Amino acid sequence: MFKKFFSNRIQNTPPSFIRESLKVIQNPEIISFAGGLPNPISFPQEELKISMNRVADKYGDKLYQYSQTLGLKELREFVISRFNKIHGTAFSIDNIMITTGSQQALDLLGKVFINEGDNVLIEKPSYLGFLQAFCLYSANFCPVKLNNDGLDIEDLKRVVNRHKPKLAYLIPNFQNPTGIMYSEENRKEIFEVIKDEDLILVQDDPYGDLRFDGKSALAYIGVNQTDKNIYLGSFSKIVTPGMRIGYVIAHNDIIRMLETAKQASDLHSNIFCQYILADYLYNNDLEKHINKIRGLYKSQASKMVECMEKYFPDGIKYTVPSGGMFTWVTLKEGQSALELFDKAVEKKVAFIPGNPFYINEKSVNTLRLNYTNASEEKIEEGIKRLAQAILEL
Amino acid sequence: MFKKFFSNRIQNTPPSFIRESLKVIQNPEIISFAGGLPNPISFPQEELKISMNRVADKYGDKLYQYSQTLGLKELREFVISRFNKIHGTAFSIDNIMITTGSQQALDLLGKVFINEGDNVLIEKPSYLGFLQAFCLYSANFCPVKLNNDGLDIEDLKRVVNRHKPKLAYLIPNFQNPTGIMYSEENRKEIFEVIKDEDLILVQDDPYGDLRFDGKSALAYIGVNQTDKNIYLGSFSKIVTPGMRIGYVIAHNDIIRMLETAKQASDLHSNIFCQYILADYLYNNDLEKHINKIRGLYKSQASKMVECMEKYFPDGIKYTVPSGGMFTWVTLKEGQSALELFDKAVEKKVAFIPGNPFYINEKSVNTLRLNYTNASEEKIEEGIKRLAQAILEL
Structure with missing residues (x-):
C-alpha cells in the first residue's frame, strides 16, 4: 500500500540474504555455516566487565552524555598508533573517525562520494x-x-580503462566471501x-x-x-x-x-561503549588476545578443509584459508547453490549461497562457508550433511 | 584536492552549526545555552551500573555478538507497550524498530522515502x-x-495544495528549536x-x-x-x-x-547497550525518574524566563516553555542573531543563532536557548551577559 511513497533506491535494494537467513536459522538443530559470526572466544568478557565498572566510576556523566562526532579521543589515539606501528604509516588523530561498525563507514562513503x-x-x-x-x-x-592470489590484472585494466571508476572497494586480506588473500605481487600490480x-x-x-x-x-x-x-577497520x-x-582512516579532508x-546519520557512535573499549585496550594485551582467536580459527579452518576433502564428492572445489573466517x-558447472541451500536446510545445515555476492548473476554454483562459530564436532557433522545434500543435486 | 570526488549531496550539506560550535564552546568559562544537552540528573547512573553488571552475568556472549537489525525484542516490547498505554494505540512488536538514536531514524526515512x-x-x-x-x-x-499554538493553518493549506508534499516532518511537543507545544485544536485542524x-x-x-x-x-x-x-522516539x-x-513506530510495511x-546503514544498533537499557527499564520506575527530570527542567525554565524578563531590553520576545528543553x-526587527553570537561569545555566553534552523534565510533575528544543562546561578549570570550583548547590537 505504500509503494508509491517508497524511494526508487530502496525499491532497488534487496534485503540482506544473510540477515534474513539468520532469522530463519534460529532452529538450534541446524548447524549453521551461514553467518559471519565471530566465535565467542573473541569476546574478552571478564576484562570488558572490569573495564565497564572502571569507566563508570572514573568518568561518570561523560559516559552518558552526547559526545563528539569523530569519536573518543583516547580510542582514536590507540587505533591510529597501532595502525601506524603495523603499517608504517604516519597518520595523526585528524585522520581517523570512529564509526558505528564498519558497515556505517560504507554508508558514509556512499553519502560522501557517490x-x-x-x-x-x-x-x-x-x-x-x-x-x-552503495x-x-x-x-x-x-x-x-578474483583469482586465488587477488584481482585478475587483465580484467582490472579492462575495467579501469573502460569505466574509469571513481572509487574501488577491495578487501585484500581474507576477502569476504571468498577468504582469498591478495599476494604481495598482486598488490603491487x-x-x-x-x-x-x-x-x-x-x-x-x-x-x-x-x-x-x-x-x-x-x-x-x-x-x-x-x-x-581509505582504510576501514573494526573491532567486531x-x-x-x-x-x-x-573506524575509517583517510586524508583529513x-x-x-x-x-x-x-x-x-547518527550524531556520534555510542560513547558509553567507546569508553569501555578504550579502557580495555589500554589495560590489556590486545595482541595476545588476538593470538588466541587466531589459534582457534586456524584449527577450525583446518578441520573444515579436512572434512571437505574427506566427504565432498569429486569435482567440488574450495579455497584453503590462511586466515579470516x-x-x-x-x-560443478551447472549446479545451483540456491537449490543446494534448500536441500541443505532440510538436512539441517546452512550456508550462504553465492548469489547475493554478485551483481545480476542468475545461475550461481558458489557458496560461502563460515567455520569460526562451530565446534570441530559440528564442523564434521555439518560438512557430512552438506556433502550428502550435494550428492542429491 | 578531493573536490572532484565528493558527491553533490555532501557538497550541498552544511556541517551542523551545533556540533561545530560544541567544539568551540569547550572553554569552561563560557556559559553555554547552545547544545541540547540533557542535564546529567537524567542519567540514572547507579541503576544503569547495576543493570550492566546484571546483564553481563545473565546473558554473557549474547551482549557481545551480532544481533538482529530490528533490535532487542524485550526492549521493543517495553517501548511498544508503554507507547500503546500512553497514546491509546494498538501497535504490536512488528511495528517498531530500534535505531541508533533518533537521528538515525531521520537518515533511514530519507533513504526509504526520498x-x-x-x-x-x-x-x-x-x-x-x-x-x-534530508x-x-x-x-x-x-x-x-509556526505560531505559538502550532502550525499556521492557512500557510499549511497553501503549502499542501501548492506543493503536494510526499512527507511532512513535525515536532508537535515542545518543538526544537522553538519550544512550542501544538494545541489540541491545532492538531485536529x-x-x-x-x-x-x-x-x-x-x-x-x-x-x-x-x-x-x-x-x-x-x-x-x-x-x-x-x-x-510514523512516530519517532528516543531515550536520549x-x-x-x-x-x-x-526507535521508530509505524505500519509494518x-x-x-x-x-x-x-x-x-549499520547492521544493527549496539546490542550491549540495548540489553542494559531493557534491564534498567524492567527493574526501575521510569515514570518516577522522568518526574524528577521534569521538576528540575521546570524550575530551570522558570528561572530563565524570569531572568529574561528582568535583564532583556524592551522589545525582545521569547517563548515561555511548558515543557522540553x-x-x-x-x-528586534533587523537585529542579527549571528552578530549577537560573536558579541555573546566575547562575553562568555553561547547559544545557537536561528540561521541553521531555516532554509535559505539570510537575515535572522531569532535564536535558541537551552536551559537544561546550567545551574540557576549560571542561568542568571548567562542571561545577564546575553542581555549586555544584546544592548551592544
Whole structure:
C-alpha cells in the first residue's frame, strides 16, 4: 500500500540474504555455516566487565552524555598508533573517525562520494553489505574477476580503462566471501594499474588481524604512496561486534566530509561503549588476545578443509584459508547453490549461497562457508550433511 | 584536492552549526545555552551500573555478538507497550524498530522515502538535524509558518495544495528549536487539512515526556486514524543520549523497508547497550525518574524566563516553555542573531543563532536557548551577559 511513497533506491535494494537467513536459522538443530559470526572466544568478557565498572566510576556523566562526532579521543589515539606501528604509516588523530561498525563507514562513503550512476569498482564476488550500502546511492558496479592470489590484472585494466571508476572497494586480506588473500605481487600490480587514475581506493580490513601464521599483515595496496587511499577497520572480529565500533582512516579532508555525513546519520557512535573499549585496550594485551582467536580459527579452518576433502564428492572445489573466517566452495558447472541451500536446510545445515555476492548473476554454483562459530564436532557433522545434500543435486 | 570526488549531496550539506560550535564552546568559562544537552540528573547512573553488571552475568556472549537489525525484542516490547498505554494505540512488536538514536531514524526515512527533489513539508524553523539528514537525499523543503499554538493553518493549506508534499516532518511537543507545544485544536485542524492527501506524516517526539505539569502528552496528530503516520522516539532525553538508542513506530510495511535501509546503514544498533537499557527499564520506575527530570527542567525554565524578563531590553520576545528543553528568542526587527553570537561569545555566553534552523534565510533575528544543562546561578549570570550583548547590537 505504500509503494508509491517508497524511494526508487530502496525499491532497488534487496534485503540482506544473510540477515534474513539468520532469522530463519534460529532452529538450534541446524548447524549453521551461514553467518559471519565471530566465535565467542573473541569476546574478552571478564576484562570488558572490569573495564565497564572502571569507566563508570572514573568518568561518570561523560559516559552518558552526547559526545563528539569523530569519536573518543583516547580510542582514536590507540587505533591510529597501532595502525601506524603495523603499517608504517604516519597518520595523526585528524585522520581517523570512529564509526558505528564498519558497515556505517560504507554508508558514509556512499553519502560522501557517490552521485547516481557513478562507476564503482568491486571484486567479483564482493561483500554483500557493501553492495547493499552503495545500491542505496545508486552506484553502478563494475566487477573485476578474483583469482586465488587477488584481482585478475587483465580484467582490472579492462575495467579501469573502460569505466574509469571513481572509487574501488577491495578487501585484500581474507576477502569476504571468498577468504582469498591478495599476494604481495598482486598488490603491487594493482597499484601500478590504478596509481595515475582519478580513483579513491577503499581497503576494508575486518579480517587482517586473523592471519593464521601470526605474521603481521601484508602491506596495503599503495600504502604511503597516495592520499587517495581509505582504510576501514573494526573491532567486531577481535573484541566484539555487539558494541558496533569500527573506524575509517583517510586524508583529513576526507575525514571532514565523512564527519558531516556522520552528523546527519547518527550524531556520534555510542560513547558509553567507546569508553569501555578504550579502557580495555589500554589495560590489556590486545595482541595476545588476538593470538588466541587466531589459534582457534586456524584449527577450525583446518578441520573444515579436512572434512571437505574427506566427504565432498569429486569435482567440488574450495579455497584453503590462511586466515579470516570463510572458505568458498565452487560446485560443478551447472549446479545451483540456491537449490543446494534448500536441500541443505532440510538436512539441517546452512550456508550462504553465492548469489547475493554478485551483481545480476542468475545461475550461481558458489557458496560461502563460515567455520569460526562451530565446534570441530559440528564442523564434521555439518560438512557430512552438506556433502550428502550435494550428492542429491 | 578531493573536490572532484565528493558527491553533490555532501557538497550541498552544511556541517551542523551545533556540533561545530560544541567544539568551540569547550572553554569552561563560557556559559553555554547552545547544545541540547540533557542535564546529567537524567542519567540514572547507579541503576544503569547495576543493570550492566546484571546483564553481563545473565546473558554473557549474547551482549557481545551480532544481533538482529530490528533490535532487542524485550526492549521493543517495553517501548511498544508503554507507547500503546500512553497514546491509546494498538501497535504490536512488528511495528517498531530500534535505531541508533533518533537521528538515525531521520537518515533511514530519507533513504526509504526520498527521491531527489521530492517535496517535504517542514516547520519554519525546523530541527537542523532533520534538515541536514534530508539535505543528503536532496529533498526539496517546503516550510510552514509556526505560531505559538502550532502550525499556521492557512500557510499549511497553501503549502499542501501548492506543493503536494510526499512527507511532512513535525515536532508537535515542545518543538526544537522553538519550544512550542501544538494545541489540541491545532492538531485536529492539521489532520483535517492533510487526511485525504498522499502524505506520510512523521511526528518526532524526543521531548513529549518532559511536560512540566506532569500530565500525559496531547494526542498525536491523526493518531489511530491513518496508517500513514510514523512516530519517532528516543531515550536520549529521559535516560541517556550516550547509548544512542531511539526507535521508530509505524505500519509494518514501512518498518520492513526501514529494516532493509538499516541493514545497509549499520547492521544493527549496539546490542550491549540495548540489553542494559531493557534491564534498567524492567527493574526501575521510569515514570518516577522522568518526574524528577521534569521538576528540575521546570524550575530551570522558570528561572530563565524570569531572568529574561528582568535583564532583556524592551522589545525582545521569547517563548515561555511548558515543557522540553528550549526557549526561542526573537530580537528586534533587523537585529542579527549571528552578530549577537560573536558579541555573546566575547562575553562568555553561547547559544545557537536561528540561521541553521531555516532554509535559505539570510537575515535572522531569532535564536535558541537551552536551559537544561546550567545551574540557576549560571542561568542568571548567562542571561545577564546575553542581555549586555544584546544592548551592544
